[in-house]
Amino acid sequence: MCSCVLTMRRLLFTLLVLSTISVLAKDKTGRKQTTYKEYHVAVNGNDKNVGSLAKPFKTIRAAANKAMPGDVITVHAGIYRERIDPPRGGSSDKERITYQAASGEKVIITGSEPAKGWEKVQNDTWKLTLPNLFFGQTNPFDEEIYGSWYQGKGKPNHTGSIYLNENRIRETFSHDEVIKPAGKQPLWYAEADGNGGPILMNFEWIRPHGGAQMTSMQASVENGDQAICASVLDRWPFGYLKNGSILHFDGVDFGNGTDVLDFQAATLAKGGTVEMHLKNPDGELLGSALVTNTGDWEKFAVFNLKMLRELSGKQDVCFIIKAPALKSDGKTTIWAQFPGIVDPNKTAVEISVRSQVFYPSKTGINYITVRGFTLENAATNWASPSAEQPGLIGPRWAKGWVIENNIIRNSRCSGISLGRPTFGHSHHYQKLPSKVYPEPNGGQTEQQLIDYFENASWTKEEAGFHIIRNNQIYDCGQAGIVGCSGGAFSLIEGNDIHDICLGETFDGAEMAGIKLHFAIDAVLRNNHIYNTIRGLWLDWGSQGAQIIGNVFHDNNAAEDVFIEVCHGPILFANNILLSQHPVNLGAQGIAMVHNFINGTISGGMDRCAGGRYSFLYQPHTTISVGKSANSGGDWQWYNNILTGKAALGKWDEPKLPVKYAGNVFTKGAKDLANDPTALIYPDFDTNVRIVQKTEGWYLSLKVSSDWKKETKRKLVTTESLGKAAIPNQGFTNPDGSPIAIDYDYFGNKRNPENPFPGPFELSGDSNQEIKVWPKKS
Numbered sequence: 078m079c080s081c082v083l084t085m086r087r088l089l090f091t092l093l094v095l096s097t098i099s100v101l102a103k104d105k106t107g108r109k110q111t112t113y114k115e116y117h118v119a120v121n122g123n124d125k126n127v128g129s130l131a132k133p134f135k136t137i138r139a140a141a142n143k144a145m146p147g148d149v150i151t152v153h154a155g156i157y158r159e160r161i162d163p164p165r166g167g168s169s170d171k172e173r174i175t176y177q178a179a180s181g182e183k184v185i186i187t188g189s190e191p192a193k194g195w196e197k198v199q200n201d202t203w204k205l206t207l208p209n210l211f212f213g214q215t216n217p218f219d220e221e222i223y224g225s226w227y228q229g230k231g232k233p234n235h236t237g238s239i240y241l242n243e244n245r246i247r248e249t250f251s252h253d254e255v256i257k258p259a260g261k262q263p264l265w266y267a268e269a270d271g272n273g274g275p276i277l278m279n280f281e282w283i284r285p286h287g288g289a290q291m292t293s294m295q296a297s298v299e300n301g302d303q304a305i306c307a308s309v310l311d312r313w314p315f316g317y318l319k320n321g322s323i324l325h326f327d328g329v330d331f332g333n334g335t336d337v338l339d340f341q342a343a344t345l346a347k348g349g350t351v352e353m354h355l356k357n358p359d360g361e362l363l364g365s366a367l368v369t370n371t372g373d374w375e376k377f378a379v380f381n382l383k384m385l386r387e388l389s390g391k392q393d394v395c396f397i398i399k400a401p402a403l404k405s406d407g408k409t410t411i412w413a414q415f416p417g418i419v420d421p422n423k424t425a426v427e428i429s430v431r432s433q434v435f436y437p438s439k440t441g442i443n444y445i446t447v448r449g450f451t452l453e454n455a456a457t458n459w460a461s462p463s464a465e466q467p468g469l470i471g472p473r474w475a476k477g478w479v480i481e482n483n484i485i486r487n488s489r490c491s492g493i494s495l496g497r498p499t500f501g502h503s504h505h506y507q508k509l510p511s512k513v514y515p516e517p518n519g520g521q522t523e524q525q526l527i528d529y530f531e532n533a534s535w536t537k538e539e540a541g542f543h544i545i546r547n548n549q550i551y552d553c554g555q556a557g558i559v560g561c562s563g564g565a566f567s568l569i570e571g572n573d574i575h576d577i578c579l580g581e582t583f584d585g586a587e588m589a590g591i592k593l594h595f596a597i598d599a600v601l602r603n604n605h606i607y608n609t610i611r612g613l614w615l616d617w618g619s620q621g622a623q624i625i626g627n628v629f630h631d632n633n634a635a636e637d638v639f640i641e642v643c644h645g646p647i648l649f650a651n652n653i654l655l656s657q658h659p660v661n662l663g664a665q666g667i668a669m670v671h672n673f674i675n676g677t678i679s680g681g682m683d684r685c686a687g688g689r690y691s692f693l694y695q696p697h698t699t700i701s702v703g704k705s706a707n708s709g710g711d712w713q714w715y716n717n718i719l720t721g722k723a724a725l726g727k728w729d730e731p732k733l734p735v736k737y738a739g740n741v742f743t744k745g746a747k748d749l750a751n752d753p754t755a756l757i758y759p760d761f762d763t764n765v766r767i768v769q770k771t772e773g774w775y776l777s778l779k780v781s782s783d784w785k786k787e788t789k790r791k792l793v794t795t796e797s798l799g800k801a802a803i804p805n806q807g808f809t810n811p812d813g814s815p816i817a818i819d820y821d822y823f824g825n826k827r828n829p830e831n832p833f834p835g836p837f838e839l840s841g842d843s844n845q846e847i848k849v850w851p852k853k854s
Contacts, residue, residue: 111147114143115150115151116133116134116144116148116150117130117133117134117151117152118137118150118151119133119154119155120155121133122134128143133153136159137150137161137186138162141162141163141164141176145165146174146444147174148174149175150176151179152186153179153184157184157185157186158189158190159186159431160188160433160436161186161436162436162437163435163437166475166477167444167445167477168444173445174444174445174446175448176435176447177446178450184451186434186450186451186453187427187452187453187454188429188432188434188453188454188455188456188469189238189240189430189453189454190428192205192239192426192427193422193426194206194422195415200258200259200414201263201414201417202255202256202414203414203421204411204412205410205413205421207410208407209403209408211430212430215274216269216271217236217237217238217428217489218235218269218409218428219267219271219272220237220271220274220456222235223276223374224316224458224459224463225305226306226461227585227587228375228584229373231345231373232250233273234583235248236432237429237456239265239426239427240429241415241424241425243425245487246263246265247263247580250266252412255412255414259415259416263414265411266412267409267410269408270409271407271409272400273344273347274458275319276317276318277318277346277400278344278346278349278398279305279307279314279316279318279374280293280314280340280342280398281341283394283396284338284339284340285329285330285337286332286338287332288330291326291328291329294313294510295326296325296326296511297324297325297511297512297513298324298514299322299323299325300321300322300514300517301317301319302316302463302464303504303530304463304507305463305464306586307375314343316463317464318398321397321399323396323398324395324396324397324398325393325395325511325512326394329392331387334388334389335384336383336384336385336386336388337381337382337384338382338384339380339381339382340380341377342371342377342378342380343371343373343374345370345371346370348370348401349398349399349400350367350399350401351365351368353394354394354395355388355394356392356393356395357395358395363394364383364385366380366383367380411428429456429487432455432458432467433455433468433471434454434469434470435447435452436470436471436494437472437475438473438518439473439520440473440475440498440519441520443475444476445478445479446479446480446481447483448483449481449482450483451484452470452485452486453469455487457491457555460491460559461587462496462594463500463501465496465516465519466491466495466563468496469485469488469492469494470485470492470493471493471494471495471496472495472543473494474498474520474540475540476538476540477542480493480545481546481548482547482548484548485550485551485557488552488553488554490554490555491555491556491558491559492553492558493548493550493559495541495543495559495564495567496559496560496564498516498520498521499516499521500521500526500529500530501561502561502594502617504530509527509531513527513530525539532692533617534701536699540563541562541565542566543567545558545570545572546568546569547571547572548572548573551573551574551575552576553576553577556587556589556591556592557577557589557590557609558591559592559593560594561593562699564596565596565597565598566598568602569600569601569602570600570601570603570604572605573851574604574606574607577589577609578610578634579608579609579634588611589609590606590611590613591604591606591613591614592616593614593615594616594619595618596615596618597619597622597697598621599619600622600623601623602623602627603626603852604628605627605774605850606627606632607628607632608631609634611632611636612638612656613629613639614638614640615638615639615647615664616643617641617642618691618694618701619643619647619664620694620804621646621809622643623647623648624638624648625648625650625651625652626650626651626852627652628850629656629659630654630655630656631656632656636658636661637654637658637676638652638654638660639663640663641664642663643664643665643666643691644664644666644705645666645711645804646798646807646808646809647664647801648816649669650669650671651670651671651822651836652673652836653672653673654672655765655767656676657722658679660674661680662679662709662712663680663681663683663707663709664709665707665708665710665712665733665801665803666711666803667713668715668793668798668808669712669714670716670818671717671818672718673717673720673835674717674719675719675720676721676722676723678719678725679728680728680731681730681731682708682729682732683706688707688708689707690704690706690707691705691707693705696804696806697811697812705803709729709730709732709733710728710734710735711731711734711801711802711803713737714737714740715737715739715790715791716739716740716793717740717741718834720744720746723747724746724748725740725750726750727747737754737755738752738754738790739754740834741755744761744762744763756783756784756787762779763778764779766778767849773849773850773851774848774850775846775848776846777846779845780835780841785831789830790831790834792818792819792829793817793818794816795807795815795816795817821836822836
């Protein structure tokens with residue numbers, strides 16, 4: 078047959094195929110469709126497979142490397158010991174990359190490894206020795222917890238953990254303690270041939286002999302944090318200094334001449350060498366000094382650096398931080414108590430190895446869904462709002478993630494992080510340095526850092542817009558959910574959060590079931606938060622936030638809810654608060670509507686460091702328009718039920734007005750504001766208590782129909798609430814639409830003519846037993 082005829086036939090066949098594909102690629106409306114792939118992963122798979130159901134991959138990592146926007150990764154039953162570092166995200170909300178557990182199958186992704194080879198020492202104590210190479214890049218039993226607002230009180234808390242039958246054994250700091258017979262709480266202790274982790278020291282000031290002192294607040298840093306929080310707010314040392322960090326001090330006054338310079342540093346790790354150069358890192362080496370353990374990250378000591386020659390007058394100098402050399406054959410020895418007849422070599426004993434479980438190594442990985450997994454056992458470090466905020470899982474500064482229907486447990490510090498990858502909150506206390514250096518892999522330009530540094534402004538589309546839904550989050554040392562700025566415009570709903578920062582050997586100011594900074598237009602609804610150090614903490618710039626239909630109880634170390642240095646509007650409606658100290662308002666512009674509150678209420682003007690000025694924003698944006706004092710007040714208390722020790726009016730001198738209407742005070746609660754609309758029943762006992770049954774949590778309480786008969790309450794709406802005074806912004810939904818609290822805790826319609834007080838639209842005189850968690854669908 079003639080070749081030209083064959084060529085013509087091939088061409089016609091190709092055109093027919095393309096035509097068929099074109100038809101198949103359009104729906105009935107003629108719009109183009111895309112064919113997406115589903116990749117499968119199974120423990121008996123092979124990463125050389127194609128990732129089909131019949132020939133699955135073995136690791137989730139292999140599927141992640143293949144998945145493109147719109148694709149789905151389905152993981153089948155088993156334990157996967159890997160960190161998921163997604164190399165890419167989706168392109169839009171409709172074309173996201175989904176990671177999901179196969180329906181009905183139990184899939185565990187863990188940061189731990191089995192630990193075998195234990196040797197009996199004495200009593201209940203066993204010993205395990207491992208090469209440091211076992212842990213990879215970071216050794217959790219060498220790395221110490223560290224960060225701004227973290228207070229270890231001189232104890233070298235490590236990021237590592239030991240798990241016996243999925244329960245965490247607690248760390249002790251003495252070999253003598255660990256070899257004793259085990260008590261109620263078993264303990265472990267470790268010694269490692271390391272430097273204490275990658276973080277080496279904090280650094281505060283330099284002072285040439287005969288010259289002038291210059292502080293870190295007059296200088297700048299590369300590969301470190303410009304300002305970390307020390308014990309007092311007028312000192313902001315350099316922090317997160319590691320091998321290769323460079324400190325720039327320009328115009329240092331050396332006086333008439335000296336070859337000696339003092340500097341102040343602090344470390345709880347092994348420290349390192351501070352190397353001094355003229356002008357820049359490649360400049361003349363002027364000398365070096367060794368920084369050794371000072372006893373705590375905030376316990377500063379003066380170190381002496383003898384220079385190789387004299388300097389005089391004003392000079393530009395820099396300092397390079399260098400880590401001590403590591404042993405090539407370094408080892409880690411762990412002693413642990415296993416009570417009774419437990420043999421750790423025959424029992425489920427694991428040790429944490431990986432710092433994260435599902436966490437990108439770069440920013441901007443958008444539109445990821447993570448669904449249906451058990452995510453556990455991460456050696457996370459402290460999530461500070463002044464630097465990168467690591468979590469067991471988190472987007473690491475991206476937008477549009479959905480994290481839903483997962484069990485998230487046993488994170489050494491934080492479970493879910495929605496926070497920043499670099500410079501954060503503490504910089505708002507100091508002046509902009511002469512130079513700002515973007516963090517390596519921080520994903521932000523110098524100008525973006527300056528915008529955040531000076532104004533707490535960022536590009537709205539950079540991050541946020543996440544959905545954190547229907548997860549169980551527990552046994553985390555710092556926070557269940559944490560985030561500075563990255564939680565803005567997010568929905569956090571239906572989560573069960575408990576056992577957060579209980580029985581820890583450290584403290585700090587970033588600890589709560591949920592802790593968010595700058596939670597602009599965030600909606601937190603229908604969550605159950607209990608047995609935590611503090612239930613919810615909204616901090617700095619949480620403007621337009623809504624806290625609706627949540628139940629808080631047994632958060633007795635601090636408060637159920639603490640709202641601090643925000644200007645509102647913040648809507649707090651239909652919540653149940655039952656802890657000893659349910660509410661603390663250190664902010665303005667808050668509407669407290671239809672809540673049930675049993676316990677001490679406090680609030681007022683901000684007295685921290687003499688009072689702070691915090692940011693306010695153009696409505697529904699991330700563009701700040703300045704700062705304002707936190708003078709307290711501009712609160713509205715409408716249609717709440719208060720009982721126990723609750724009192725309205727016992728405030729710490731709020732400067733802005735406080736409004737009250739339609740509140741009910743029962744036995745023990747007091748109306749110190751003398752509101753003429755209040756209903757006071759000093760002998761009426763609500764008999765409130767919350768109990769756990771097999772099918773969920775129940776609230777028992779007694780109500781009275783008199784609460785509705787004796788007064789007529791108004792329905793609370795955007796119009797009736799008006800505007801928060803300082804930002805001049807109304808109480809609306811994130812999209813700007815008006816609100817009406819015409820629904821109760823369960824979403825039932827309220828009587829618009831005379832709504833019942835508190836979170837439930839009830840009727841009649843009776844003792845009520847109401848299932849409050851899980852909520853009725």
